[in-house]
Amino acid sequence: MQLVDAELQESRQILPGQWLQQYHAPALAAGARAGQFVHVRGDWSGLVLRRPFTINTADPVTGTISIHFREVGRGTAWLTRLRPGERIDMLGPLGQGFQVDPRSRHLLLVAGGLGIADVRLLVDEALRDGRQVVLLYGCRDASEVYPSSLLPDEVEYLVATDDGSVGHKGFVTDLVLEYEAWADQAFACGPLPMLRTLAGLVAGRKGRLGVATLGRKRGGGRPVPPGSPAARRRSFLQVAMEQNMGCAVGACLGCVIWGVDGPQRVCREGPVFAYDEIDWDATAGPGTHAQ
Amino acid sequence: MDLGRGLRLRNPLLVASGTFGYGVEYADVVDIERLGAICCKGTTLRPRQGNRPPRVTETPAGMLNSIGLQNPGVDAVLERYAAQWAGWRVPVIVNVAGESIEDYVQVVRKLDLVPGIAGVELNISCPNVGKGGLQFAIDQDAAAAVTRAVRRATELPLIVKLSPNVADIRPIAVAIADAGADALSAINTLSGMALRRDRSGPFLGNTYGGLSGPAIKPVALRIVYEVAQVVGIPIIAIGGVTGLDDVLDFLAAGAVAVQVGTAIFADPTLPVRLVDELTAECGRRGLASYRPLVGTALPGRTGAASSRGVEYRP
Ligand SMILES: Cc1cc2nc3c(=O)[nH]c(=O)nc-3n(C[C@H](O)[C@H](O)[C@H](O)COP(=O)(O)O)c2cc1C
Ligand code: FES
Numbered sequence: 102m103q104l105v106d107a108e109l110q111e112s113r114q115i116l117p118g119q120w121l122q123q124y125h126a127p128a129l130a131a132g133a134r135a136g137q138f139v140h141v142r143g144d145w146s147g148l149v150l151r152r153p154f155t156i157n158t159a160d161p162v163t164g165t166i167s168i169h170f171r172e173v174g175r176g177t178a179w180l181t182r183l184r185p186g187e188r189i190d191m192l193g194p195l196g197q198g199f200q201v202d203p204r205s206r207h208l209l210l211v212a213g214g215l216g217i218a219d220v221r222l223l224v225d226e227a228l229r230d231g232r233q234v235v236l237l238y239g240c241r242d243a244s245e246v247y248p249s250s251l252l253p254d255e256v257e258y259l260v261a262t263d264d265g266s267v268g269h270k271g272f273v274t275d276l277v278l279e280y281e282a283w284a285d286q287a288f289a290c291g292p293l294p295m296l297r298t299l300a301g302l303v304a305g306r307k308g309r310l311g312v313a314t315l316g317r318k319r320g321g322g323r324p325v326p327p328g329s330p331a332a333r334r335r336s337f338l339q340v341a342m343e344q345n346m347g348c349a350v351g352a353c354l355g356c357v358i359w360g361v362d363g364p365q366r367v368c369r370e371g372p373v374f375a376y377d378e379i380d381w382d383a384t385a386g387p388g389t390h391a392q
Numbered sequence: 393m394d395l396g397r398g399l400r401l402r403n404p405l406l407v408a409s410g411t412f413g414y415g416v417e418y419a420d421v422v423d424i425e426r427l428g429a430i431c432c433k434g435t436t437l438r439p440r441q442g443n444r445p446p447r448v449t450e451t452p453a454g455m456l457n458s459i460g461l462q463n464p465g466v467d468a469v470l471e472r473y474a475a476q477w478a479g480w481r482v483p484v485i486v487n488v489a490g491e492s493i494e495d496y497v498q499v500v501r502k503l504d505l506v507p508g509i510a511g512v513e514l515n516i517s518c519p520n521v522g523k524g525g526l527q528f529a530i531d532q533d534a535a536a537a538v539t540r541a542v543r544r545a546t547e548l549p550l551i552v553k554l555s556p557n558v559a560d561i562r563p564i565a566v567a568i569a570d571a572g573a574d575a576l577s578a579i580n581t582l583s584g585m586a587l588r589r590d591r592s593g594p595f596l597g598n599t600y601g602g603l604s605g606p607a608i609k610p611v612a613l614r615i616v617y618e619v620a621q622v623v624g625i626p627i628i629a630i631g632g633v634t635g636l637d638d639v640l641d642f643l644a645a646g647a648v649a650v651q652v653g654t655a656i657f658a659d660p661t662l663p664v665r666l667v668d669e670l671t672a673e674c675g676r677r678g679l680a681s682y683r684p685l686v687g688t689a690l691p692g693r694t695g696a697a698s699s700r701g702v703e704y705r706p
Contacts, residue, residue: 103421104421104661142658149453149605149657149658150448151657151658192660344446345446345449346448347448348411348418349657350413350417351413353411353657354410354447354459355448355459357442357445359445363441364445383444
């Protein structure tokens with residue numbers, strides 16, 4: 102974790118209200134892993150908190166990282182007005198990223214809306230490591246479809262829209278069953294109902310496929326503590342969660358979601374969790390109803 | 393500075409409970425040994441899971457939090473951190489919360505004589521826990537009773553933290569001072585709430601939260617100013633400190649030290665920078681210590697007994 106000065110290099114609106122910004126921040130680009138995030142502070146007045154953004158892409162060679170966000174409030178509005186050459190303060194890289202099993206050949210990525218930002222770097226990492234990637238993407242309608250030009254050609258990219266204006270008409274989770282036998286591991290980010298549906302699908306997967314789980318070659322293998330990198334690597338589904346944050350370093354306990362073992366800090370134990378670490382009934386995301 | 397019973401701070405910039413964890417979380421980016429002291433997260437007798445999320449949200453010039461005193465319990469806190477704290481130069485003050493006098497006493501007994509624990513700050517004012525904290529802080533008899541009980545249980549330096557959620561803080565502050573507190577800290581958060589974006593209900597999982605940040609500084613300043621005129625023990629100011637001007641204001645209003653809380657989230661390096669800025673300010677004014685800055689705004693400027701023990705040496 103470092104505090105660095107990041108210089109904006111390029112900023113563009115890639116979808117209505119959604120921005121892609123590239124920053125020069127070599128120290129972050131060098132260490133970033135897919136699923137990790139940065140906590141950002143602009144020279145904005147009147148705002149007391151930083152804003153967390155997933156590291157959308159990272160290129161150690163050029164020393165750049167990118168973030169992809171929707172303009173939703175004063176912080177993000179301020180960022181959209183930043184000009185190339187101007188600087189912001191970034192704390193990062195933060196949190197636990199996705200854990201890919203070295204033996205996994207086929208990765209299924211599922212993204213709802215802006216959740217694509219959380220899995221975008223995983224696409225690059227997986228292709229670099231010679232894995233095959235299927236990316237399922239869901240959004241409201243054609244106007245929100247993530248441009249395929251922003252994805253490497255090697256990715257198999259399928260879209261679902263609520264109104265059917267592009268791709269499958271319905272939920273992105275409808276597409277998952279077709280790939281569940283193919284996939285060695287799945288990684289997802291998106292609205293809470295989507296993640297909850299996925300978790301439900303995965304819970305029934307073993308029964309449907311009758312397959313052995315990865316990493317259980319001899320007599321089930323050594324037991325691994327839940328939440329550990331090894332346990333997450335063995336889980337079929339990992340999800341990137343979101344929550345409002347204060348410190349983003351594990352100090353304030355402001356960012357918890359509810360896990361089966363009680364509160365879990367999204368900034369520290371997460372943002373990536375194995376699907377079975379989460380108490381889906383008790384978990385409420387930002388702005389949703391809390392029990 | 394000696395805040396009482398040998399709690400000596402090398403400088404008057406502390407970090408506030410709940411905003412700096414156990415001192416280890418920010419260690420990558422902050423030189424924690426340069427802080428005046430660290431007040432750790434509120435610690436209770438038994439582990440607490442805290443409130444349902446969401447727990448934090450930004451508000452105009454501030455934020456609301458409803459952590460609900462999530463902590464692993466005093467035994468786990470000691471096991472995980474005490475040895476490490478004992479090796480630090482920076483004193484660690486354990487913030488203690490409870491739901492009964494007996495809770496406080498038991499926690500403090502466990503802290504007593506443990507190497508690495510420099511002092512105790514009693515959180516009798518956390519507005520987040522329905523039945524517990526609030527009663528002590530708003531009732532001078534209850535506040536005095538818990539202070540007296542804890543005083544009897546330990547020789548550790550004892551700071552009692554005041555709540556702003558009362559009509560008149562002065563009789564409560566006096567009662568706590570009379571009951572044996574070595575110092576007071578003020579203020580904890582103000583009770584508040586926010587609604588969901590679609591206004592379908594409260595935003596925080598706990599409905600209510602504590603307001604902190606620049607928005608509460610005038611309230612904190614008023615309370616420090618009032619308390620400084622009625623007690624003879626040192627006051628540590630807390631509330632919305634974001635820069636040197638805030639530090640100087642609180643000293644002038646009668647505080648001998650300040651805690652930085654919410655501002656750390658935006659700028660973790662702020663408290664240490666304020667140490668340097670305050671030293672530079674003293675140099676500019678030709679002062680050998682910060683003492684002459686304390687209480688200058690109090691009426692009459694005499695009887696500022698709260699400056700007792702202020703002997704920072706840059
Ligand atoms: C996220 C958060 C957690 C807090 N937790 C505690 C706590 O456990 N015990 C306590 O006495 N005060 C707690 N506080 C209150 C602060 O220590 C401080 O009194 C208050 O935030 C006002 O200072 P500030 O405006 O500089 O933040 C907490 C504040 C915040 C923002
Ligand atoms: S945001 Fe402070 S603990 Fe996660």
